[in-house]
Amino acid sequence: MGQAIMIINEIKKLIDSDPYIDIGFSPVGYCMLPNHYKSAIIMVTRHTEIITLQNYSEDIFEKILCETRDHSRNILVKMKELLKNNNIAYYIPQEAQANEKDLCVPFSYKFGAVNAGMGWIGKNGVLVSRGFGPRVRIDAIITDINIPAVEPVKGSFCDINCNKCIEVCPYGALKNNLWKYGMHRNELIDYKLCNQKRSEFISLKNRKNSCGLCIVSCPLGI
Template identity: 35%
Template sequence: MSEKRNVLQKKIELIFKDTEMIIGFAKIKEGQFFEQYQSALIIATPYTQQLSLSNYRESVFHEGIIGARQIVEGKVEEIESLLKTEGIKYYIPQMAQKDDGKFRAEFSFKDAAAEAGIGWFGKNDVIVTEKYGPRVRLSAILIDHEFDYPQPFETSRCPDNCDKCIKVCPGHALLNVSWKKGMTRDDIIDITRCIKIRSASYAKLGRWGDCALCFAACPYGNPDAIEK
């Protein structure tokens, strides 16, 4: 790693020192941002409420997401300030999925998180981290700079016999598939079934419900779990 690259990476890592957040750098190898940005900084922020099935409530889970968002927003501002000072081009991709029937975001935070060594795709089609399981909010900053890249996740670490997320899903959306790099979302989840469940509460809540039963059931990062 060149000295200059090393210095920027260290400065970014310093911003997250003494936090619970997990960060990783992914090389951008394809897609609409490939020509403009060399890397993605991926940030996994633990939800401020870490729920299991025994204490799961949608409203509390939603609070945990909002809490994580507030924490990460402050850190993203610090990184933006650093990158502006260094004169390095960056872009913060939108997390929202397009409501066009395909429900895809402009940049796959999850693909980049696996590439950045943060976690693997669980059988619930979300990134599972060793420490918090799937109970993290992912954020991304695309940066036109090279970094040292960690070993990516290329296969699932879900135990073969674990089907906790599959059994708990009220929409029967999960296909009980162990992820390998190269699989698509449709190999793992019937997204229309999941969206049917999450959008059902729109009239009542004024937003999609954060159905997260498949997060709460996961033994990784779950203080209630005896074994994985």
């Protein structure tokens, strides 16, 4: 446990003065990972620019996603160096879905953040970070260090009467349910419909539509 605390402190030092970054640590015992992997370092990066429906456009949102990814990657490079220098085994879990059929990943970044006590799943089906709201990017590094247990977030802190994300979805993909721990994502979002509609832009843009309507409509984290 001594090494874990030392590494946690070193990682916190790395991001100490960065107001865009929050770090948490999650056990990974609930995942189908090789036994020697014990924990995940979860990094939540606030979007480089906070936009709302008033100044939203898909192109601006995509630009913000790219800038935020670049910012988090710079920190990740330093974090990996730190782990390597301390002989800690790690790997970056697959971020994108392996196929378009079940749309699943072996390690869910947002569920890692929930288990690290960093936020909950909003009615919009994405992580709502305690500090930054839903305008965030999540990264994860799986490691073989044992970390002290943390209390996961067990329920939603969305206002039960808030429907902003539900109403803004052009396809009615969100189901207006309050999340609780253990709930399947199907109960929050028709993710296949969301994915299908965003995929219709591939021929036009060479990528899925970066729809951020249900994120930028959220009043939290502004």
